[in-house]
Amino acid sequence: MQIHKFGGTSVGNAERIQQLVAIVEAERKRNTRLVVVVSAMSGITNLLLEATQRAAQGEVAAITAAGATLRARHLEALEQLVSDGAARYAVAAELEAFFDRFARIGEGIALVGELPPRAQDFIAGLGERLSARLVAAALGSRGLASVACDADRLIITDDTFGAAVPDLAATALATRERLLPVLDAGQIPVVTGFIGATPDGIPTTLGRGGSDYSAGILGAALEAEAVVIWTDADGFMTADPRLVADAQVLSHISYAEAGELAYYGAKVLHPKTLLPLIPKGIPLYIKNSFRPEGTGTKVSATTGDWHADVKSVTSITGLALLTVAGRGMLGVPGIAARTFAAVAAAGVNVLLISQSSSENNLCFMVEGRDAERTRSALVKALSLEVHHGCVERVEVLAPVAIVSVVGAGMRGRPGIAARIFSAVAVAPANVIAIAQGSSEINISFVVAESEAAAAVSAIHERFELGAKGLG
DSSP: OEEEEEOGGGGSSHHHHHHHHHHHHHHHHHOSOEEEEEOOOTTHHHHHHHHHHHHTTTOHHHHHHHHHHHHHHHHHHHHHHOOOHHHHHHHHHHHHHHHHHHHHHHHHHHHHTOOOHHHHHHHHTHHHHHHHHHHHHHHHHTTOOEEEEOGGGTOBBOSOTTSOOBOHHHHHHHHHHHHHHHHHTTOEEEEESSEEEOTTOOEEEOOTTHHHHHHHHHHHHTTOSEEEEEESSOSSBSSOTTTOTTOOBOSEEEHHHHHHHHHTTOTTSOTTTTTTTGGGTOOEEEEETTSTTSOOEEEESSOTTOOSSOOEEEEEEEEEEEEEEOGGGTTOTTHHHHHHHHHHHTTOOOOEEEEOTTSSEEEEEEEGGGHHHHHHHHHHHTHHHHHHTSOOEEEEEEEEEEEEEEOGGGTTOTTHHHHHHHHHHHTTOOOOEEEEOTTSSEEEEEEEGGGHHHHHHHHHHHTTHHHHOOO
16 A cells, blocks of 8 residues: 655646546556545645635635636636546536635635634635545546545544644544545545544644645555655755756655755655654655656665765755843843743744853744744743843844755764865855754754855765765
C-alpha cells in the first residue's frame, strides 16, 4: 500500500488532473492498493478565504464573484475529464451542492458581519472537497474504480480551528475502519487533504500546506509502505535553483535533514508531514508531477550516499529580528520566560532564537507581518522591567532573512562554521545573529534580506555542492 498526495499545481486544471491519472495508472500496475490525497486546485483556497473575509466586511458581492469562479473552473475541468453524460451529470450535481453551500454560508457571514473560526475552516477546506470529486471522477472515467472520501470522517483533531492537532490513535481507528473496506473492494480512495474534524464532527483544518501532513497522517494510520508527495519541484535540492543555477537534486536525505530543510525555507514539504512517519520508519518520496520520470528525493531514517559535510543551503526572507536588550537584564530571572510567554499569547511563531552570553540581549526572528504586533506585546508584558531600567529597549530590524546550512555530515566535524562564515564574508554579507542546534546538523544565521541570495550562493560554491553530484 502507498499514499500518493498531489498538490494544488498537480490538480490545477483538467490537463494536470489527466497527468495525475496517468501517474496513478502507472503506480497501480506496481501497487494494487493506493490511496490518493489531493489539495484544492491552485489558487482556490486563497480565493475562498479572501471572499469570506470581504463578506465579513459587508461585501456580499465578493461571494457571488468567487462562487462564479469556483463553478467555472470546476465544471470546465469536469467537462474535459468525464465524457460519459450520466456520470458527468452525477458529479456535477455533487459539485453544485457545494457551490450552493458556499453561497449560503457566505451570505450569512455578510449578514452578521462576522467570520467564525469554524465557518472559516469549513470554507477553507471546500476546495479539497471539490477536487477530490473531480479526481475520483477522472480516475473512474479511465476504468480505475475510485471513491471520493472526505477526511473529516478520517482525521480526528482537537478544536484549534485553522491549525488543528490530530489525535493519531483515534485517527488510525477511524481511517482503518473506513478506508480498508474501500481498498479491499479494489477501489482507490481519493481523500481530501488539509481537513479533519473534531470528535463531534465539526470540520477543522490542519494549517496552510496541511495536505502534505494529511498524507503523512494517513500513511501512519494505514502503515503504508511509502508516502509519495507529488509537487512541482524535483525534490529537495542543494539550494533554491532560482538563487543558484547549478543546484542539484538530493536523491536521499534523512528525516532530520528534511525536517530542518522544510522548516527553514525548502517549500517542497510541510514541516509536520514527517512527524507521524518517523516512529514507524515509513519512507517518504518527493517527486515532480510535471516530470514523473525523475528520481526525486527519498526521505528515510538513513542519510543516503552523500558523503559531503553539507547537503543544502536554504533561506527564508520577509522576516523581522526583535531584540530585547538592557544592561540590567544580567542575572535577572524570568525575563526570557516572560518574553516568550508574551510572544506565545500574541499567537506569533518564533523561527530562531539567539542570546548573548552576557545576557544583555535576547533576539529572535518572526515573520515580518507579525513584527509590530510582537513588539507591542513585548513592551506591554515587560513594562515593569522597562520602568526599572532592566530592559532598555525592544527593537525591530527588518527586512532580514535566515540562511540555514544543513547536513548530517556536519556533526562532530571541526572547522565547518569557519568555512561557512569565511564564505559569507567573501559574499559579502554581514552576519547579524547566529544559532546552532545541539543536533549539529544545522547552522542558521541572520543577514539583511538584500544579502541573503549572495550568502546562499557563496556557501553553495564554497562546499562545491553543485559540482559534487550525489556520488
